[in-house]
Amino acid sequence: xxxxxNLAVLLALLFAASILISGCASGQDAAGKDxxxxxxxxxxxxxxxSGKASSLGMPExxxxxxxxxxxxxSGGINGHPVDLIILDNKSDETEAVLAVKTLIEKDVLAxxxxxxxxxxxxxxxxxxxxxxxxxxxAAASSIVEPVKDRQWVFKTAQSDIVTVNKIxxxxxxxxxxxxxxxxxxxxxxxxxxxxxxxxxxxxxxxxVAEEKFDASDKDxxxxxxxxxxxxxxxxVVWAIPPSASILTRNFRDIGLSIPLIHSHGVGNQxxxxxxxxxxxxxxxxxxxxTVADQIPDSDPQKKVLEGYINDYSKKYNAPPNSxxxxxxDAFNLLVSAIEKAGPDRAAIRDQLEKTRGFIGVSGVxxxxxxxxxGLDEDSMVLVQIQDxxxxxxx
Amino acid sequence: MHIADQLLQLLFTGLTLGSIYSLIALALVTTFNITGxxxxxxxxxxxxxxxxxxSMYAAGMPMAAAxxxxxxxxxxxxxxxxxxxxxxxxxxxGLTLIIITxxxxxxxxxxxxxxxxxxxxxxxxxxxGGPLFIGGAAVNPQSLWIFGLTAxxxxxxxxxxxxxxxxxxxxxxxxxxxxxxxxxxxxxxxSFLAFTxxxxxxxxxxxxxxxxxxxxxxxxxxxxxxxxxxxVIGGLSNVGGAVLGGILLGILESYSAGLISSGLxxxxxxxxxxxxxxxxxxxxxxxxxxxxx
Numbered sequence: 001x002x003x004x005x006n007l008a009v010l011l012a013l014l015f016a017a018s019i020l021i022s023g024c025a026s027g028q029d030a031a032g033k034d035x036x037x038x039x040x041x042x043x044x045x046x047x048x049x050s051g052k053a054s055s056l057g058m059p060e061x062x063x064x065x066x067x068x069x070x071x072x073x074s075g076g077i078n079g080h081p082v083d084l085i086i087l088d089n090k091s092d093e094t095e096a097v098l099a100v101k102t103l104i105e106k107d108v109l110a111x112x113x114x115x116x117x118x119x120x121x122x123x124x125x126x127x128x129x130x131x132x133x134x135x136x137x138a139a140a141s142s143i144v145e146p147v148k149d150r151q152w153v154f155k156t157a158q159s160d161i162v163t164v165n166k167i168x169x170x171x172x173x174x175x176x177x178x179x180x181x182x183x184x185x186x187x188x189x190x191x192x193x194x195x196x197x198x199x200x201x202x203x204x205x206x207x208v209a210e211e212k213f214d215a216s217d218k219d220x221x222x223x224x225x226x227x228x229x230x231x232x233x234x235x236v237v238w239a240i241p242p243s244a245s246i247l248t249r250n251f252r253d254i255g256l257s258i259p260l261i262h263s264h265g266v267g268n269q270x271x272x273x274x275x276x277x278x279x280x281x282x283x284x285x286x287x288x289x290t291v292a293d294q295i296p297d298s299d300p301q302k303k304v305l306e307g308y309i310n311d312y313s314k315k316y317n318a319p320p321n322s323x324x325x326x327x328x329d330a331f332n333l334l335v336s337a338i339e340k341a342g343p344d345r346a347a348i349r350d351q352l353e354k355t356r357g358f359i360g361v362s363g364v365x366x367x368x369x370x371x372x373x374g375l376d377e378d379s380m381v382l383v384q385i386q387d388x389x390x391x392x393x394x
Numbered sequence: 395m396h397i398a399d400q401l402l403q404l405l406f407t408g409l410t411l412g413s414i415y416s417l418i419a420l421a422l423v424t425t426f427n428i429t430g431x432x433x434x435x436x437x438x439x440x441x442x443x444x445x446x447x448x449s450m451y452a453a454g455m456p457m458a459a460a461x462x463x464x465x466x467x468x469x470x471x472x473x474x475x476x477x478x479x480x481x482x483x484x485x486x487x488g489l490t491l492i493i494i495t496x497x498x499x500x501x502x503x504x505x506x507x508x509x510x511x512x513x514x515x516x517x518x519x520x521x522x523g524g525p526l527f528i529g530g531a532a533v534n535p536q537s538l539w540i541f542g543l544t545a546x547x548x549x550x551x552x553x554x555x556x557x558x559x560x561x562x563x564x565x566x567x568x569x570x571x572x573x574x575x576x577x578x579x580x581x582x583x584x585s586f587l588a589f590t591x592x593x594x595x596x597x598x599x600x601x602x603x604x605x606x607x608x609x610x611x612x613x614x615x616x617x618x619x620x621x622x623x624x625x626v627i628g629g630l631s632n633v634g635g636a637v638l639g640g641i642l643l644g645i646l647e648s649y650s651a652g653l654i655s656s657g658l659x660x661x662x663x664x665x666x667x668x669x670x671x672x673x674x675x676x677x678x679x680x681x682x683x684x685x686x687x
Contacts, residue, residue: 049512050507050512051512054511054512054513055513055514058512214659214660216616217659218411218606218607218608219407219410219411219606219607221403221404221407221648221652222404222407222648222651222652223651223652225400225403225404225407225652226400226652228400228403229396229397229399229400241514242514242608242610245514245516245608246607246608252524253524253525253532253534254403254525254531254532255524255525255527255532270513270514273516274514274516274608276516276518
């Protein structure tokens with residue numbers, strides 16, 4: 001008997017725990033349902049809200065919730081309120097596929113997400129087969145290339161190649177010809193590695209050390225030790241926090257003094273918070289949002305940037321970051337496509353592909369049948385971290 | 395950097411990693427020796443200790459106070475969980491008790507997720523200043539703190555078991571529970587103390603490693619696993635073996651990542667676990683089969 005009661009207690013405990021866990025991981029529905037009048041348009045989003053990439057997914061979720069509220073308050077799309085359904089993929093490929101299938105069963109017009117490259121890649125097969133437009137918020141170029149196999153997929157984050165060209169430009173300017181390349185062992189890091197290797201070869205820059213690490217690694221000293229042993233004149237890193245922050249701390253700790261260049265994956269305050277003093281001196285290409293107050297008024301994006309910053313800061317008492325910006329662009333690109341195309345998946349896809357001169361947070365988008373990202377190098381600026389702040393370079 | 399410097403650098407990195415694993419293995423082995431239970435929630439004590447300290451430090455408490463309060467809280471939690479979940483099931487088999495600790499581990503992780511969310515937090519290093527350079531290799535000062543904690547814990551455990559009355563009582567109830575009871579030692583109190591102490595040790599370890607590894611609600615799982623592998627290498631019931639097992643694992647991970655490929659790092663731990671269990675189930679270091687403290 002005693003054993004039975006104990007088993008019951010244990011089961012109750014486990015049950016309680018599983019409710020707690022699933023309770024915070026389940027989806028959120030934003031607005032739209034009580035609005036009278038026209039039938040709501042359903043838009044789905046799959047984001048990395050928990051897990052490794054949560055520092056990307058959370059500002060994206062907050063941005064989408066804010067935009068959906070604003071849109072519905074001002075009358076929705078052609079009078080139709082928007083019903084935004086956000087699901088968490090827990091930064092996991094399998095969960096992302098399950099989530100996108102759930103959304104398609106709910107008849108969403110299009111899917112936004114995921115936050116990171118791996119889960120985004122995992123969803124492509126499903127949306128291609130089901131013919132549902134998808135706008136990814138992740139960086140890897142392979143999400144939208146080759147376009148002939150990715151006709152339903154678009155993305156708003158600058159492709160690796162845009163960032164790579166910006167970095168290569170800087171290296172050439174500084175006369176650096178030998179670099180070490182360190183990258184995360186996932187789709188984001190891999191995409192960066194391939195794009196960088198190709199561009200470096202074309203521009204006469206030699207990669208003298210190439211090292212990878214896992215997103216969950218706690219210590220990159222072994223990899224950096226090999227970089228230190230190499231003749232590299234600069235280190236280029238393709239990673240996101242927390243591992244990018246740990247690497248930066250290790251980099252300073254073992255006394256490496258060559259320039260440290262990161263990708264736009266570290267373009268959020270979290271990177272600096274975690275790396276602390278070690279972040280000072282890091283150079284990275286970044287969307288203009290982070291340094292919106294430092295870019296000239298003549299920049300076409302200035303007004304959009306300031307608007308987004310004001311709205312977001314007012315609602316969440318914290319400044320937005322580039323990841324939230326990718327979500328802003330994806331949501332508004334989609335809304336303007338639905339406005340013109342109506343509630344038809346194929347028409348929305350065609351309309352997205354025709355986007356020209358759309359001024360967003362991440363840049364000015366010019367999509368085409370060959371380019372489903374639509375951003376070029378002008379969408380980025382180089383910044384250096386000084387005393388924990390982003391400073392526009394030059 | 396010459397190959398010799400590189401090897402030295404990897405050795406220091408391995409020692410730091412290894413000391414972390416050793417601390418967790420120490421807590422596991424001590425609890426196992428005393429109660430016969432493998433506490434698979436040990437990693438969660440580490441995570442909770444670090445997260446509590448991060449919150450208190452962020453709220454403006456000095457580091458020393460945040461450390462003390464966090465260690466006390468997690469120690470109390472350890473004691474409470476023993477009373478609440480282990481003591482009430484004391485008639486159950488060892489396997490059932492181990493499964494209870496798995497349940498506790500999942501519950502604690504869920505609780506930490508609710509309170510702290512999925513974000514990563516960091517603590518500043520205990521001592522200011524950059525790395526120390528020893529023969530061409532850099533050593534993070536925080537690593538020295540971790541070595542120190544491992545040494546003090548090992549010395550403390552030794553002193554407790556060999557020199558104090560309570561320590562002898564614990565040893566007695568490990569060797570023969572029934573006989574210890576006959577001479578007036580209460581094994582239930584001993585089990586309560588074991589969980590309280592492993593809570594305190596786990597929390598202390600968590601706070602010491604937080605400046606290097608940073609903390610997340612789910613950091614406990616991997617650390618608990620590595621600690622378990624370290625304990626198995628050491629023979630599961632051998633305190634000295636657990637420390638050596640942890641350090642051996644840390645160094646192997648560091649060298650395999652630095653010299654062969656970084657993808658190999660986590661695989662090494664599992665490969666060693668399998669190899670030890672298949673070839674020398676009594677552990678690489680401790681060949682002694684009976685429980686020894």
